[in-house]
Amino acid sequence: MRMKLNYRIVIFALAIVFGVVFSAPSILQTEGGKKISLGLDLQGGLHMLLGVKTQEAVKSHIKSIASSVKHFSERNDILVDELAFDENGVSFLVLDTDEIPKFQKYLTEIVPGSILKVDGEKITLTLTQKEIEKTQQDAISQAIETIRNRLDQFGLAEPVVAKQGKEKILVQLAGIKTQEDEQRARELISRAAKLELMAVDEARDARVLNMSNADASAYGDVILESAKNSQRKYLVNEIPILDGSMLTDAQVGFDQNNRPVINFTLNAEGAEIFGDFTAKSVGKRLAVVLDGKVYSAPNISERIGGGHGQISGDYTVLEAKDLAIALRSGSLLAPIYLMEKRSVGPSLGADSIQASLVALIGGFVLVIVFMMVYYGLAGVIANIALVSNLFIILAIMSLFGATLTLPGMAGIVLTVGMAVDSNVIISERIRELIYEGKSMHKAIEDGYANAMRAILDANITTLIAAVVLYVYGTGAIKGFAITISIGILASMVTAILGTHGIYQMLEKRIQKSKNNRLWFGIKG
C-alpha cells in the first residue's frame, strides 16, 4: 500500500537526520567536528574560585610610592627625612623647602590619583578613593593575567582563567593526573613571586636577634628570616631598592656546584637603579628577598651594571623551573585565597561516567520494553520518538559545544522517563476515542488535539523550573538544567509532531488492519 507523506513526517525525518549527523562526532569520538566536552566531574580536574586580597595591593602600591620617593631624593641629592607610609599614603620631610615644588611635580606625575598636602617641610600624599578602587580592580585583572600566564607555561591543555562576578577568579584545569600534580599547579598560581632587592642595615644588623619588630620599624627596617634557615635573621631596610616589577626575564641556570639557580635580568630602569645603588654601597650587603624570605645576601664588591642577578636556594630543578615561570609572568600584586575548590580525580570521573551510562541504558531499556508491552505498535512509535529525542539532545549539545556534567547525565536519564509522557497522554486519548467508537482518522486527530493543551502546559511549567535552575544554579547543576530543557524542547518535535506524522502516514493501514490490540494494545 502506498503511504502518504506529510509535512510532519518530513520535519521529523529532517530532525532525525540532524540528530544523527551532529551527534555522531560526540558518540563516535571522531577527530574533527563539534563535540560535547565532558565536565570536570566526569573527566577529572580542578575547579577553583579564588578571591584576591585587594587591600594588600593597595598597601604594596603605597610602599612602592615610598620607594620611588626615596630613589628620587637620592638621585637628585635632596635631603629627605622621616619617610614613612601607612595604609592611607606616604609622608616625609623635605629639609630644603625650596625643593618641595620638584617633589610635587614628580609625585603628581607618578601617582595622578592622589592628594598632596604641604605643611611647612612636610609633604603628605594620600590616595583618593578612586585611586584605591582602581588599584584594587587592577590587582584583580593583574592576578587573572598572571595566573593565566603561569598556567599557559605549566603545560596543561586549555586552562580556563576568568573573572566571575565582581571580584572572584574562576580557574578550571582539566587533565590533571595526580593530586601531587594538582598541588604543583596550585602552588604555581598562588605563589606571590615577589622579588625584592633590599639593603641590609649594616649598622644594626649585628643586633638583629635582640630586636623586636617594633624596634626594627623604629629604624625604618624590617626583620626577615633566611629561606634556608629560619633561625638566621636579617635586618634590612623596609623600603626596597627595587622590586620584581622591573624584571624582564628569569631562567633556570646552574651555579659552580651544579645546583639549580635562577638568573634574572632587569629592565633599563631597574638596571640603572641597581647600578647606582651598588656603586654607592660597596662593602655592604644586598639581600635578595623572595616572598618575604632572604634567599641570599652577598657582599657588594663593586658596582654591578647590566642588571643581572641570581637567586640561589635549595630547590630541585622542577621547583626552580616553576619559580622561574612565576617570576617571568610577574608577581601577584595581592595575595590570592581559596573560596571554593572542587577537585575530582580521573578515576572517579571514569567511574561516574560508567555508572551513569549503566543507569541511562538500564532505564532506557526498561522504558522501551514497557511501552511496547503496554501499547503495542503505538509504543514502538513512541520509542522511535524517544530514541530520536536522545540523538537530538546530543546533537544540540555538540553543536553548542556544551559541557556534559554528572547532573547533566542524570538530566538525560530523567528526560527519557518524562519524554514518553507526551506519548502516553496522546495514546490514552486515542484509546479513549476508539472506545467511544470514533473513526480511526477522528480518533488520531482529536486525540492529538485534546492532548495538546495538557502537554504544552506540563512542558512549559517544567521549563520554568529548569530555567530558574539554570539562572540560579552553579557549575555542574547548570548542566542538569540544560539537558532537561533541550530534552523538553526536542520532545515537542519528536514526541508530538513526529509521532503524529507517523500515525498520519500509517492511518490507512491501521484502519484496514482493524487490529486495535496490535496497534494500541486494547481490545476491539
Added chain:
Amino acid sequence: MEFFKYSKTYNFMGKIKQSATLSLAFVLLSYVLLMTKGLNYGVDFAGGTVVQVKYTQEAPIDKMRELLKANPLFHNASITEFGSPDEVIIKLKTSSGEVGKDIGDETRIALKQSGDFEIRRVDIVGPKVGNELKEKGVMSLVLAILGILIYVAFRFEWRFAVASIVALVHDVSIALGAISLIGLDVNLDVLAALLTILGYSLNDTIIVFDRIREGVVKSKNVELSSIINESITRTLARTTLTSLTTFFVVFTLFMFGGEIIHPFAFTLLVGVVVGTYSSIFVASPILLGFGFDVKKYHAKLAEKTKREAEKQRMREQFESGTL
C-alpha cells in the same frame, strides 16, 4: 495491556477523609522531623571540606582516625565509609583559604602510612561561597514556585493555581522530611532534585486539572466532585504509566548511578511517589474545598460567549456601515 477499566469511574473524592488524614500526618511528621532533627547541610551550603579517599584494599578506618588525630586540623573530622568498604569520606566543618597547600594535601600527607590509597575528590567551600549558594538556592525555589503559580493562574484560574501550589508545598515538605529522616547531606544536587520534583509533580497536577477544566466546560453534570472523579479516572492510566516509567529510570539511577548521585536519586524517588499521590489526593480535593461552582462557571462561560457574539455583531454592523 490496560491497567484500568475505561468504563468504570473510581470515587476518589469519597476518600477525602482518609487521604487528608494521611497527607496531614506525613506533612506534620516531616515538620516535626525538620524542627527536631533538622536538615544536614552539606559542604555546598554550610561550607567545609570533603575528602574522598579510595584504598586498593579495605580502608583501615581506625588507623586513619588515629593518624588524622595527630593533626589539629582534623580535630572535628568525621570519617565514614562511602559506598564500598575500600572508599572513605572525610568531612570537616572547616575550610582553608590556602591555595597552594590545602586540606586535601594535608590529608594525603597525614595518611601516608595508612596503606595504598588515592585521593579521588576534594571539595572545599568557604563560608562566603556557602552563604551565597544558600541564598541562591532559596531564591531559586521561591522563584520557581512563583513562576509556576503565575503561569497556572494565567492558564487556568486562581483556585487551580493555589491548589497546585499547596500540592507542591506538600510534596517538597514530605521530600524534605524524608531527607531529614535518613540524614542525607543537603547539597546543590538535592536542591536540583527538589526543583525537578516541583516540575514533575506539577506536570501530574496539570494533566489532571486540564481534564477537570475540560470536564467543567463539556459536562452537563454540575456536581464538581463527580467531574473530578471522572477526570482523575480518565487520566489515571497516564498518571500511573508516566510515574512508572519515571520511577524506572530514577530507580536505575538510584541503584546503578553510583554513590555520588545517590542523594539526588533518593530525593527524586520520594518525589515521584509523593508527586503522583498529591496530584490525585491533594490538589483535586483542595480544588473541591475551594467551592469551585460549576453552575456559576457555566453561566460565566455563557456570558462570555454571549458578549463575544455581541461584539462580533457590532463589528459586523460597523463594517457594513449600519451603525
